[in-house]
Amino acid sequence: MTYLSNNWQGVNYSTNNERSFDSKYSPNSTFFESVSFKKKFSNMILGALSKEEFQRIASNSNRVSLAEGEILYQPDDKIDYIYFPETAVVSQFCILEDGRTIEVAMVGKEGITGQGAIYGSEMAHHWTQVSVAGKALKISLDVVKQEFNRCEALQSRLLNYFNQYTTQISNRVVCNNYHLVEKRFCSWLLMLCDRHGSEEFMLTHSHVAGYLGVHRPSFTHVAKKLRERGVIDYCRGNLSVLDRSELLRHACECYTGIEQSF
Ligand SMILES: [Zn+2]
Numbered sequence: 001m002t003y004l005s006n007n008w009q010g011v012n013y014s015t016n017n018e019r020s021f022d023s024k025y026s027p028n029s030t031f032f033e034s035v036s037f038k039k040k041f042s043n044m045i046l047g048a049l050s051k052e053e054f055q056r057i058a059s060n061s062n063r064v065s066l067a068e069g070e071i072l073y074q075p076d077d078k079i080d081y082i083y084f085p086e087t088a089v090v091s092q093f094c095i096l097e098d099g100r101t102i103e104v105a106m107v108g109k110e111g112i113t114g115q116g117a118i119y120g121s122e123m124a125h126h127w128t129q130v131s132v133a134g135k136a137l138k139i140s141l142d143v144v145k146q147e148f149n150r151c152e153a154l155q156s157r158l159l160n161y162f163n164q165y166t167t168q169i170s171n172r173v174v175c176n177n178y179h180l181v182e183k184r185f186c187s188w189l190l191m192l193c194d195r196h197g198s199e200e201f202m203l204t205h206s207h208v209a210g211y212l213g214v215h216r217p218s219f220t221h222v223a224k225k226l227r228e229r230g231v232i233d234y235c236r237g238n239l240s241v242l243d244r245s246e247l248l249r250h251a252c253e254c255y256t257g258i259e260q261s262f
Pocket of ligand 1: 183
């Protein structure tokens with residue numbers, strides 16, 4: 001992504017991988033007048049706000065680099081921060097007593113993490129972990145709650161996303177129970193591409209198997225068949241899409257159902 005090379009004004013670096021917006025930055029300064037701020041912020045919820053609404057929220061936010069595998073919340077953690085992914089993709093998992101995992105939801109630039117804390121319980125329900133490294137805006141729960149109550153546009157976008165999120169959860173339940181691993185993987189990979197804006201990922205077979213809730217040999221068998229057909233390729237943990245139209249053809253109906261809800 002180009003964000004790091006952009007000439008950001010009104011932004012201060014606070015740590016090595018975290019920078020905050022200058023709360024003293026004037027609303028009339030050139031940053032908000034000379035560039036299309038919606039293009040600067042690829043999170044679709046924040047991008048839908050007016051520049052005044054966005055500026056108010058941005059003045060209380062930090063842009064962070066999320067690393068692959070970084071844990072944002074564990075079950076029963078108190079949620080203090082909400083993440084608005086831009087290029088990062090975050091997965092929510094259920095972990096069974098025997099250690100098996102399965103992804104129940106995927107969040108990218110279309111949504112936010114920790115949304116349940118805005119409407120009710122501030123305790124995390126799922127293991128929430130970064131699946132693809134990238135950027136996100138990190139905003140305190142208190143600020144998001146305050147803006148949710150005062151900003152009609154944000155409230156509308158967040159409630160709309162809540163509906164999209166529950167649609168994804170219900171689709172994933174059906175998908176995980178009734179569809180073949182190959183079709184599930186193709187749908188999952190398409191969702192990942194849409195959220196990250198790329199068709200190449202650092203993903204091992206073990207990682208993908210953990211997302212899909214299957215044993216690694218089962219996924220390796222599927223990946224081998226798809227590579228032989230020229231749909232994907234993989235080498236040393238690098239997995240890429242070679243033919244998106246074929247990937248779409250092999251995906252189950254869930255992909256269309258989930259993505260049409262956005
Ligand atoms: Zn499915």
